[in-house]
Amino acid sequence: MTRLLERSGLGEETCLPPAHHYIPPYRNMEASRAEVELVVFSAIDDLLAKTKVSPEDIDILIVNCSLFAPVPSFTDMIIHRYKMRKDIRHVHLSGMGCSAGLISVGLARNFLQVAPRGARALVVSTETITPNYYVGKERAMLLPNCLFRMGGAAALLSTSRAGARFRLARVVRTLTGAQDSAYRCVFQEEDAEGHRGINLSKDLMTIAGDALKANITAIGPLVLPASEQLLFAVSFIARRVLSNRRVKPYLPDFRTAFEHFCIHAGGRAVIDELQRSLGLSDEDVEASRMALHRFGNTSSSSVWYELAYIEAKGRMRKGDRVWMIGFGSGFKCNSAAWECIAPAKSVEGPWKESICRYPVDIPEVLKH
Template sequence: MTLAAANLLLRAAQRFATIDFLYQLCALRHIHLLLTVILATVIIYLIRRPRAVYLVDYACFRTSNECRVPKASFFENARLSPFLRDSTIDFIARVLERSGLGEETCLPHAHHYEGQDCCLDEARAEAELVVFSSIDDLLAKTTFISLDAIDALITNCSLFCPVPCIADRIMNRYKLRRDIRIVNLSGMGCSAGVTAVGLARNILQVLPWGSHVLVVSTETLGPFYYKGNTRSMQLGNILFRMGGSAMLLSTCKNKARFKLTHVERTLVGADDGAYRCVYQEDDREGNIGLTLSKDLMAIAGDALKANITATGPLVLPTSELIKYLLFSAARKVLHRRNIRPYIPDFRMAFEHFCIHVGGPAVINSVQLGLGLSDEHVEPSRMTLHRFGNQSSASVWYELAYIEAKGRMRKGDRVWMIGFGAGYKCNTAVWVCTRPSVDAKGPWASCIHRYPVNV
């Protein structure tokens, strides 16, 4: 081989080596680019991923014998009222007998005597008694968290909204931080407690990790006693009772009792019938009261169905979802509307149910619609019997009942269902992370007597 040929081969080899190096460099750059994209995607996902929200603890207002109103006393006050006709008194007696209420439910002092008048100061005193007692009990349970650690406060009371509001009164009483976020909800009815929990979850998503939100749910009854003779307005007087709850939520898992996995809000207020089914207005005599429509149960059922449709795919096991899809497909393919739609078995998704204690009809309707056993609705019926309808706070008394009975286990799932004016059906799903070590709370003095036959 000549020298020229050797040089030519050498230059060709060098050229091929350079090209191979460039190919390797390009491949390396592609790998680096791919790794960079993957890393950036993971970082963005971790940043934008919703934070887990936990219930650190909760407390319920513990009623006292001073506020107790047996059914005989309630009826006697109605009988002596100068405003009520005999037909209205007979109606109250019939409904009271079938109300599911026991003899230990409580009403504010303004409802304990003939006349039923309540001034603004008495209404404030009632609200402060319930709210401050609940918060004090909660703070006693969470001594490891200081008041300065509370970053936001949410209160809900539908009927009573004084100036300053209840949230401001809490801030003044407990001397909370000046930069705390405050939200005061009103007029949202009995489902406002679940609404407040959902709002707390959203606020915790934008606050620094480890922040805390205090949620307080109650209803003030004193100034809203109905003095007229419209029967649909008298139902509120008969069923509603004193009650309140305080909950502390956080994004920190340390010492938390429950994990919030889902909140679903269903609003059907665009329909005029649903909008007016729970409506505060004047009767023909000018008395303000809360009207409950005769279509309330049907509207509540429709709202619950819509809520179940949204919640079911997130909580039900695959087997139940497949059954539901097969039944739905069969109805469409066969054009047989007489085939009843399949109702998924929610007992496979939840161990415990906290159904709003709107009254026996509400509890029975939900039990029938979801195919629940008497044990599943026992917390609702017993809460109605012992405490009455406590509006937005009632679901927390039901949760306390389950724990007082020692039925809560780690990993158990709880479904809270609330109905409210507007009309709304709001639900929350909790998973127990740390069962209660004691059964103290609103049921401490009477849990040994329950369940009772209603």
């Protein structure tokens, strides 16, 4: 565990739930619900205060949390807490992994497309780690203990431009779950001693790379300028049609389509692989590395922490385009493309107290 932590890329300020501060950790329903209420209600309270929107004005509620699905559901808990309307449309997504946040965004978009003008959708992304601490000895199942931390985010989507800060341009989802290796590469199971945990396959990076290629193929024609698409087409024709294997596959420069990148902070190896695969600079992946260092792997909400980092550093400008990339069990790679309408006017949110210290140098092995 110590060696894994030293190489994880996580800093000293990440947060574990109170239940994990005990030896052994306790993982009962009461503690799990307490974590949900702390994270989710705090995120929603902050969002409602910033937007000055009443809970009664929310028409759609979508929550995603993969590994904890209590009865009543997360959406029921939120509706009860905030006394929302009886006719609100609500969905709780579970079991869909770290990319579920972008699935929720896509689902909210679909709901809004058939809703009356001015409808509002509240999207909440989180992961409850209290009941999912692995207490066994399998190395592949210990890794999530080292990476996952408390975190959550809430976002408000609407068909009205008034007060909006970003415009959702695209949501592209790809799934490679038909392949056995992809289906099982992130798998919840019990070890030989009956301890439940998440098994991360040694082939995870290869599978993530294949899923990314599929997603790039789908989103590229939708966002890349004509010049990049032409170069890619020429390379494809030379290799496939003319059978000229000496021509290297052309990697499109996605920096011509986006100014900012929010890559799921799944771990140092995930960020390294995506930086290499997409040909990105250190500055392009800075938000992902710093979010991992400061908050750990917060699952589906990590891309929102990264967006908040970019804004807190004052780098977001009107018209800037943002690419969010999420990976999750199944195996899924999902993308969302955003355009900035109105940059944040002040540093608020999770980085308020620490942005002045970032970026920091993250050594290969952290010394304690």
